[in-house]
Amino acid sequence: MSSAISPLAPTDVPEMPAIAGVRLATAAAGIRYKGRTDVLLAVMDKGTAVAGVFTQSKCPSAPVEWCRAKLGGGEARALVVNSGNANAFTGKTGRQATALTASIAAKAAGCRPNEVFLASTGVIGEPLDATKFDGVLATLAEQASPGEWMGAAKAIMTTDTFPKVATATVKLGKAKVVINGMAKGSGMIMPDMATMLAFVFTDAPITAGALQSLLKSGVVDTFNAVTVDGDTSTSDTLLAFATGTAAAHGAPKISRPGDPRLKAFTKAFQAVLADLAEQVARDGEGARKLVEIIVEGAVSKPSARKIAMSVANSPLVKTAIAGEDANWGRVVMAVGKAGEPANRDKLSIAFNGIRVAKSGARDPSYDEAQVSSAMKNPKIQIKISLGLGKGRDRVLTCDLTKEYIAINGDYRS
Amino acid sequence: MSSAISPLAPTDVPEMPAIAGVRLATAAAGIRYKGRTDVLLAVMDKGTAVAGVFTQSKCPSAPVEWCRAKLGGGEARALVVNSGNANAFTGKTGRQATALTASIAAKAAGCRPNEVFLASTGVIGEPLDATKFDGVLATLAEQASPGEWMGAAKAIMTTDTFPKVATATVKLGKAKVVINGMAKGSGMIMPDMATMLAFVFTDAPITAGALQSLLKSGVVDTFNAVTVDGDTSTSDTLLAFATGTAAAHGAPKISRPGDPRLKAFTKAFQAVLADLAEQVARDGEGARKLVEIIVEGAVSKPSARKIAMSVANSPLVKTAIAGEDANWGRVVMAVGKAGEPANRDKLSIAFNGIRVAKSGARDPSYDEAQVSSAMKNPKIQIKISLGLGKGRDRVLTCDLTKEYIAINGDYRS
Numbered sequence: 030m031s032s033a034i035s036p037l038a039p040t041d042v043p044e045m046p047a048i049a050g051v052r053l054a055t056a057a058a059g060i061r062y063k064g065r066t067d068v069l070l071a072v073m074d075k076g077t078a079v080a081g082v083f084t085q086s087k088c089p090s091a092p093v094e095w096c097r098a099k100l101g102g103g104e105a106r107a108l109v110v111n112s113g114n115a116n117a118f119t120g121k122t123g124r125q126a127t128a129l130t131a132s133i134a135a136k137a138a139g140c141r142p143n144e145v146f147l148a149s150t151g152v153i154g155e156p157l158d159a160t161k162f163d164g165v166l167a168t169l170a171e172q173a174s175p176g177e178w179m180g181a182a183k184a185i186m187t188t189d190t191f192p193k194v195a196t197a198t199v200k201l202g203k204a205k206v207v208i209n210g211m212a213k214g215s216g217m218i219m220p221d222m223a224t225m226l227a228f229v230f231t232d233a234p235i236t237a238g239a240l241q242s243l244l245k246s247g248v249v250d251t252f253n254a255v256t257v258d259g260d261t262s263t264s265d266t267l268l269a270f271a272t273g274t275a276a277a278h279g280a281p282k283i284s285r286p287g288d289p290r291l292k293a294f295t296k297a298f299q300a301v302l303a304d305l306a307e308q309v310a311r312d313g314e315g316a317r318k319l320v321e322i323i324v325e326g327a328v329s330k331p332s333a334r335k336i337a338m339s340v341a342n343s344p345l346v347k348t349a350i351a352g353e354d355a356n357w358g359r360v361v362m363a364v365g366k367a368g369e370p371a372n373r374d375k376l377s378i379a380f381n382g383i384r385v386a387k388s389g390a391r392d393p394s395y396d397e398a399q400v401s402s403a404m405k406n407p408k409i410q411i412k413i414s415l416g417l418g419k420g421r422d423r424v425l426t427c428d429l430t431k432e433y434i435a436i437n438g439d440y441r442s
Numbered sequence: 443m444s445s446a447i448s449p450l451a452p453t454d455v456p457e458m459p460a461i462a463g464v465r466l467a468t469a470a471a472g473i474r475y476k477g478r479t480d481v482l483l484a485v486m487d488k489g490t491a492v493a494g495v496f497t498q499s500k501c502p503s504a505p506v507e508w509c510r511a512k513l514g515g516g517e518a519r520a521l522v523v524n525s526g527n528a529n530a531f532t533g534k535t536g537r538q539a540t541a542l543t544a545s546i547a548a549k550a551a552g553c554r555p556n557e558v559f560l561a562s563t564g565v566i567g568e569p570l571d572a573t574k575f576d577g578v579l580a581t582l583a584e585q586a587s588p589g590e591w592m593g594a595a596k597a598i599m600t601t602d603t604f605p606k607v608a609t610a611t612v613k614l615g616k617a618k619v620v621i622n623g624m625a626k627g628s629g630m631i632m633p634d635m636a637t638m639l640a641f642v643f644t645d646a647p648i649t650a651g652a653l654q655s656l657l658k659s660g661v662v663d664t665f666n667a668v669t670v671d672g673d674t675s676t677s678d679t680l681l682a683f684a685t686g687t688a689a690a691h692g693a694p695k696i697s698r699p700g701d702p703r704l705k706a707f708t709k710a711f712q713a714v715l716a717d718l719a720e721q722v723a724r725d726g727e728g729a730r731k732l733v734e735i736i737v738e739g740a741v742s743k744p745s746a747r748k749i750a751m752s753v754a755n756s757p758l759v760k761t762a763i764a765g766e767d768a769n770w771g772r773v774v775m776a777v778g779k780a781g782e783p784a785n786r787d788k789l790s791i792a793f794n795g796i797r798v799a800k801s802g803a804r805d806p807s808y809d810e811a812q813v814s815s816a817m818k819n820p821k822i823q824i825k826i827s828l829g830l831g832k833g834r835d836r837v838l839t840c841d842l843t844k845e846y847i848a849i850n851g852d853y854r855s
Contacts, residue, residue, distance in 0.1 A: 084778075118804075121803070358567040365502070371501060389532075390567075430847060434764060434842060
């Protein structure tokens with residue numbers, strides 16, 4: 030496993046403010062890794078609303094099934110996340126492990142097991158020994174503090190090369206509310222969902238139903254518009270928690286997602302999701318280039334999304350970008366294989382603003398040297414104009430390098 | 443570009459018999475490569491029936507459009523194949539290049555341009571200078587000989603590390619007939635079609651209609667069941683030519699694909715396609731392992747195909763195999779993301795006959811050392827038993843290695 034930090038890691042890491050009603054603590058429980066933290070406990074105040082979206086995999090992990098089943102209650106008091114073992118494809122043992130973890134956490138946090146949410150990431154198919162949480166979670170509940178955001182983001186990492194956090198402060202009514210998020214990648218990154226694990230916390234007083242709506246619409250152009258390798262994890266989980274503690278200093282209680290008072294909040298919430306999703310692409314396994322695919326002029330937005338994903342997931346496009354080669358022929362190939370309406374003779378393609386193909390042929394003004402120089406940029410934008418309609422979409426991905434192979438050829442051994 | 447021959451190359455290369463009515467010749471026309479042949483001319487006798495199947499890309503190459511338009515005529519007298527330039531996404535210039543090539547070839551072979559079939563492979567988006575064929579094709583028509591099969595298979599190569607040929611001799615009625623085939627890969631390999639270019643010739647007297655039916659059903663479990671990288675070329679072409687010359691020594695004329703006299707021929711024809719398709723997988727870019735994915739117990743054959751393809755195209759599964767890691771957790775992931783019916787608790791997975799997962803969990807008798815040793819084999823079989831129904835399918839692929847990245851990161855530059 031590589032330990033070098035991705036060259037695409039953000040240079041500015043935000044200060045994460047406290048969120049009233051949320052306390053965090055981490056520990057090294059020895060799940061799999063040595064010498065690093067691998068368990069996160071987040072304890073939330075009574076009355077915290079919860080919402081979640083999960084992997085579309087037909088073989089979801091035990092924690093995903095646990096969360097789905099408990100979401101109906103609408104309340105959360107604790108979140109337990111471990112790295113190193115995904116507790117996926119672990120059968121009955123896996124279900125027993127989630128139940129045991131929740132019961133240990135419930136005792137530690139002083140709540141019911143149904144109010145405990147779980148996420149696990151790491152190797153699939155290995156039994157998770159939940160007895161390792163015994164004692165650990167009780168200690169963590171005692172130690173938990175409002176400032177432990179970076180520590181939390183670190184404890185949930187697997188092949189990630191940097192912790193991923195984002196924050197926003199925004200007005201809800203006349204009160205300031207905070208939104209904090211953390212995420213981890215960085216393989217098996219493909220809708221739906223894009224990231225393996227992401228957690229967003231706010232002190233805004235929002236009901237579980239409204240929060241669920243916000244989350245569902247929020248992922249469409251953020252986490253679901255990011256792909257690293259087209260692989261969908263069994264464990265993808267995005268949970269949002271709203272403690273409602275900002276009501277104490279005047280934030281209005283929101284129960285409808287369409288509530289006009291929620292406008293600024295919705296925008297900030299989306300921005301936090303988008304920030305985290307982009308960081309996942311920036312930390313794609315072996316990534317050396319952040320790649321933005323813009324498709325415009327498609328017959329519809331879903332059609333533009335399909336074409337953009339076809340380009341973003343093409344190994345030939347991704348290896349060309351790794352080689353700093355503006356190989357637009359491979360982009361044409363990927364547009365063609367998407368199966369969506371596309372007319373070769375109307376197609377234009379630009380790399381970082383330089384048009385290389387136009388109306389079904391090479392752009393006559395195409396300058397190889399100029400394009401080659403642009404391809405050295407760590408951020409590559411591929412803009413594909415189909416000239417058919419008004420459908421537009423954007424997805425983020427990264428290049429495909431030898432490092433991806435190295436990371437994934439040696440991961441389990 | 444790597445010049446080392448794939449370790450998966452067949453050790454037995456068949457002697458290719460002559461086919462009456464087919465003559466072949468190759469030349470170095472300087473399309474792109476230096477010091478190697480890059481043009482193939484095949485000249486066929488009058489009365490040769492032709493059939494073809496092509497890429498499903500929405501942006502097909504000019505030669506694909508040419509062939510599709512001419513297939514209705516049912517007759518072929520010449521085939522021109524060039525490597526180094528795909529004549530794809532070349533707009534009007536590309537269409538002019540195909541017309542010019544066909545007219546030069548028609549003059550050389552003494553036929554009408556409508557009886558000339560074309561295929562090009564190589565870089566996309568570069569104009570193909572068809573004037574380079576002027577003179578060359580006339581010389582080739584004179585030189586063409588019945589024994590030039592290996593030379594032909596070499597001339598159509600791009601990143602292939604070995605020429606791909608297959609042959610079968612079979613009885614049609616009381617007469618012996620021959621089927622010869624050649625193919626090239628080896629990137630952008632994904633249904634439909636699997637290979638970029640493949641050509642099959644026979645002296646059997648089969649009408650164009652019957653040949654087309656044979657071809658259409660023949661590709662389903664051969665070329666369409668092979669994937670290297672999930673990318674679909676703009677140029678994928680499989681053409682079949684039947685000279686009918688075996689009628690002279692008593693072979694019956696076949697005009698219906700269901701004709702019972704065609705049974706042995708159909709089987710042999712399928713075997714030639716299967717052999718070529720497997721060679722394409724064996725020469726997948728950077729391949730070190732041939733991977734066979736068998737899915738059984740699915741709800742249907744199409745469902746089994748989708749699941750098998752999801753596994754075969756998963757970068758995480760392919761890199762694990764490159765690392766000789768029986769990472770069945772990633773297989774579960776790929777089954778889960780296929781979107782087809784699958785019940786985790788009924789799923790079993792075996793690598794090279796060793797069951798590693800059973801009924802939703804690790805097989806209790808699983809022996810890591812035994813599996814690790816099996817993973818060193820250059821051929822890896824992954825068998826996935828879903829336990830739901832009787833749907834079964836099989837696809838071939840290869841592993842994903844650093845060499846794939848090297849080949850595709852440097853291809854154009």
